[in-house]
Amino acid sequence: MAFTGTQLRSRVTQDNTLELSLIEVTLPDPEPDEVIVQVEATPINPSDLFLLLGPADISTARVSGTPESPVLTADIPAKMMRMVAGRLGQSLPVGNEGAGVVVAAGSSDAAQALMGKTVGIAGGEMYAQYRCMKAYMCMEIPAGTSAAEGASCFVNPMTSLAMVETMRAEGHTALVHTAAASNLGQMLNRICIEDGIELVNIVRKPEQEEILRNLGAKYVCNSTSDTFLKDLTAALIETGATLAFDATGGGKLASSILSCMETAAVQSMTEYNRYGSDVYKQVYVYGLLDRSPTTLSINYGFEWGIGGWLLTPFLQKAGMTKMIEMRTRIAAGLKTTFASHYTREISLAETLSLQAVAVYSKQATGEKFLIRPQL
Amino acid sequence: MAFTGTQLRSRVTQDNTLELSLIEVTLPDPEPDEVIVQVEATPINPSDLFLLLGPADISTARVSGTPESPVLTADIPAKMMRMVAGRLGQSLPVGNEGAGVVVAAGSSDAAQALMGKTVGIAGGEMYAQYRCMKAYMCMEIPAGTSAAEGASCFVNPMTSLAMVETMRAEGHTALVHTAAASNLGQMLNRICIEDGIELVNIVRKPEQEEILRNLGAKYVCNSTSDTFLKDLTAALIETGATLAFDATGGGKLASSILSCMETAAVQSMTEYNRYGSDVYKQVYVYGLLDRSPTTLSINYGFEWGIGGWLLTPFLQKAGMTKMIEMRTRIAAGLKTTFASHYTREISLAETLSLQAVAVYSKQATGEKFLIRPQL
Numbered sequence: 001m002a003f004t005g006t007q008l009r010s011r012v013t014q015d016n017t018l019e020l021s022l023i024e025v026t027l028p029d030p031e032p033d034e035v036i037v038q039v040e041a042t043p044i045n046p047s048d049l050f051l052l053l054g055p056a057d058i059s060t061a062r063v064s065g066t067p068e069s070p071v072l073t074a075d076i077p078a079k080m081m082r083m084v085a086g087r088l089g090q091s092l093p094v095g096n097e098g099a100g101v102v103v104a105a106g107s108s109d110a111a112q113a114l115m116g117k118t119v120g121i122a123g124g125e126m127y128a129q130y131r132c133m134k135a136y137m138c139m140e141i142p143a144g145t146s147a148a149e150g151a152s153c154f155v156n157p158m159t160s161l162a163m164v165e166t167m168r169a170e171g172h173t174a175l176v177h178t179a180a181a182s183n184l185g186q187m188l189n190r191i192c193i194e195d196g197i198e199l200v201n202i203v204r205k206p207e208q209e210e211i212l213r214n215l216g217a218k219y220v221c222n223s224t225s226d227t228f229l230k231d232l233t234a235a236l237i238e239t240g241a242t243l244a245f246d247a248t249g250g251g252k253l254a255s256s257i258l259s260c261m262e263t264a265a266v267q268s269m270t271e272y273n274r275y276g277s278d279v280y281k282q283v284y285v286y287g288l289l290d291r292s293p294t295t296l297s298i299n300y301g302f303e304w305g306i307g308g309w310l311l312t313p314f315l316q317k318a319g320m321t322k323m324i325e326m327r328t329r330i331a332a333g334l335k336t337t338f339a340s341h342y343t344r345e346i347s348l349a350e351t352l353s354l355q356a357v358a359v360y361s362k363q364a365t366g367e368k369f370l371i372r373p374q375l
Numbered sequence: 376m377a378f379t380g381t382q383l384r385s386r387v388t389q390d391n392t393l394e395l396s397l398i399e400v401t402l403p404d405p406e407p408d409e410v411i412v413q414v415e416a417t418p419i420n421p422s423d424l425f426l427l428l429g430p431a432d433i434s435t436a437r438v439s440g441t442p443e444s445p446v447l448t449a450d451i452p453a454k455m456m457r458m459v460a461g462r463l464g465q466s467l468p469v470g471n472e473g474a475g476v477v478v479a480a481g482s483s484d485a486a487q488a489l490m491g492k493t494v495g496i497a498g499g500e501m502y503a504q505y506r507c508m509k510a511y512m513c514m515e516i517p518a519g520t521s522a523a524e525g526a527s528c529f530v531n532p533m534t535s536l537a538m539v540e541t542m543r544a545e546g547h548t549a550l551v552h553t554a555a556a557s558n559l560g561q562m563l564n565r566i567c568i569e570d571g572i573e574l575v576n577i578v579r580k581p582e583q584e585e586i587l588r589n590l591g592a593k594y595v596c597n598s599t600s601d602t603f604l605k606d607l608t609a610a611l612i613e614t615g616a617t618l619a620f621d622a623t624g625g626g627k628l629a630s631s632i633l634s635c636m637e638t639a640a641v642q643s644m645t646e647y648n649r650y651g652s653d654v655y656k657q658v659y660v661y662g663l664l665d666r667s668p669t670t671l672s673i674n675y676g677f678e679w680g681i682g683g684w685l686l687t688p689f690l691q692k693a694g695m696t697k698m699i700e701m702r703t704r705i706a707a708g709l710k711t712t713f714a715s716h717y718t719r720e721i722s723l724a725e726t727l728s729l730q731a732v733a734v735y736s737k738q739a740t741g742e743k744f745l746i747r748p749q750l
Contacts, residue, residue, distance in 0.1 A: 303683055
């Protein structure tokens with residue numbers, strides 16, 4: 001029996017247009033080590049948006065086609081086309097992660113063992129009704145936990161755990177996190193509390209401070225406050241944090257963090273050093289919520305670094321044993337430490353509606369959509 | 376017999392003033408493992424200037440005192456005083472490196488063996504007529520090589536060798552260097568030619584291009600040229616360089632280098648990756664010739680890093696064996712690979728003259744002063 005279902009596709013065309021559409025896909029029979037998952041729930045993460053929407057100007061979006069098979073198009077500013085030169089004309093499937101039920105399995109024991117089980121998977125192409133997957137890539141979701149609860153079992157849980165692992169591997173002992181009231185940020189708070197790690201949270205709004213304090217966060221600094229640099233420096237002196245993960249990328253925030261880290265480090269120096277402190281300070285940029293240029297005012301000596309950071313290279317370096325250890329911890333904590341919260345559930349067709357795209361394209365902290373492909 | 380001689384001192388006072396002066400210092404007798412070096416030649420390196428002049432506004436400099444004992448003072452802009460808060464009121468000796476003759480030695484064999492020899496030393500406080508030093512810190516300069524030829528035996532040679540060592544240690548295979556026509560840059564060119572390493576030189580003026588081409592440099596890009604980004608990308612594709620050492624720090628250059636490296640890396644990719652190439656690209660900032668803010672336009676994926684880089688932490692990590700290996704290579708090449716060129720020789724008193732400070736404070740490429748403390 002072959003499985004046929006709807007799949008969302010994103011395409012960028014030569015005439016500076018992004019086009020989202022739904023197509024029908026028939027899956028081949030699974031290989032011995034594969035399973036077919038009926039996708040029940042798949043989230044729209046910030047990390048999905050670049051492939052889904054590219055650099056399109058969403059204010060120009062319009063919908064054509066039929067209600068069952070809508071087509072959303074939007075203009076891409078000409079100067080942004082360089083960013084998507086590598087995908088011109090290609091019809092690309094989208095969706096990093098999700099969860100569903102195994103409805104067919106290959107002949108291997110590993111695949112057969114998953115038959116009828118609810119599994120979480122990551123591997124792209126999840127905005128679809130069916131997904132064929134290697135059995136070993138499936139995370140079995142414990143009985144009593146729903147597909148919706150398991151849908152975000154990979155990106156945010158793995159990323160927040162990987163931040164803590166990176167901290168340990170690189171010799172730091174406490175963390176700074178920006179855009180800290182996000183789903184990911186809340187998860188990181190719960191992990192740090194569980195593991196006894198000091199975490200300095202940076203947010204932009206009083207209500208975000210509130211969310212984190214209610215979660216038990218001890219250090220919350222508001223970057224729009226007049227006393228931000230003073231508050232941050234005080235928190236850095238108390239925690240000794242010398243590693244930050246920054247979701248914003250643009251603007252002056254990364255540089256301010258390094259500057260306050262240096263001020264904190266210099267406080268404990270007894271002798272003047274013209275080259276600054278000998279305390280190494282690192283900011284990893286893992287998102288670009290702020291697309292304006294990043295400005296560094298290098299007044300923090302020579303012991304500093306800023307760099308890109310992404311989950312995939314981390315996992316490649318970490319190896320399979322560490323990854324299984326992380327996956328086991330996540331599976332056990334899907335309803336607690338690694339729980340995600342959604343503000344809306346939508347169908348695949350609704351994902352292409354003007355109303356929905358206007359909201360999820362903004363990546364507003366607190367807003368998170370869950371796609372239900374079987375609706 | 377006690378040695379008494381002149382020493383240059385730099386002091387920053389509460390009233391926003393920098394003060395350079397000469398004092399008489401009498402050295403204690405050397406300990407068993409120490410020698411006393413009569414300093415014959417000591418260069419003014421860019422790395423000396425921050426301690427020597429701090430952030431003083433040299434256009435405000437004036438000289439008082441006597442011709443034999445001049446005092447140079449200059450104003451420090453109020454907003455810069457924060458940078459020198461750690462040294463307020465302290466009278467600091469200056470001068471990273473130099474060479475001279477051992478005129479007294481402690482009782483140990485190692486110290487006695489150096490008696491009468493010409494040695495190169497690094498360890499600060501070299502802008503002086505005499506310097507007491509541990510014997511093991513002295514690099515014996517081969518017969519036939521003068522103190523003037525050995526004066527720059529440490530900072531530039533060690534730094535340029537350390538750049539190549541860093542390249543190897545971090546898995547890169549070719550280099551980019553900015554402000555590349557400097558004494559250091561010329562040295563790096565000679566090392567890279569000797570070692571068969573491809574080096575992409577970035578300069579700002581046609582005459583600097585000329586200097587490097589005459590040295591045999593294959594890749595020289597002028598950052599003020601209209602075709603700079605194209606030229607740089609072409610050189611990066613040919614060389615595969617993914618590591619740059621940047622002496623300028625400020626402005627857009629570091630970001631442009633990363634951007635061109637990414638363009639070069641993407642050229643060899645067969646499949647579109649929304650996160651950019653998986654080629655890791657690094658810029659190390661080792662100087663701040665351009666004090667304007669550093670601006671990053673992050674369009675090079677997530678596999679990138681920018682960071683401070685300094686010789687001292689490199690040497691601490693490299694260990695004594697590596698350092699001796701580097702020192703041996705330097706001693707053998709002081710007249711060739713590691714030769715420095717000076718545009719002027721001045722006395723300690725002249726170092727405090729308005730005429731001299733106006734020139735050496737500018738750190739112009741090609742200008743390099745040698746202090747002769749015995750004049």
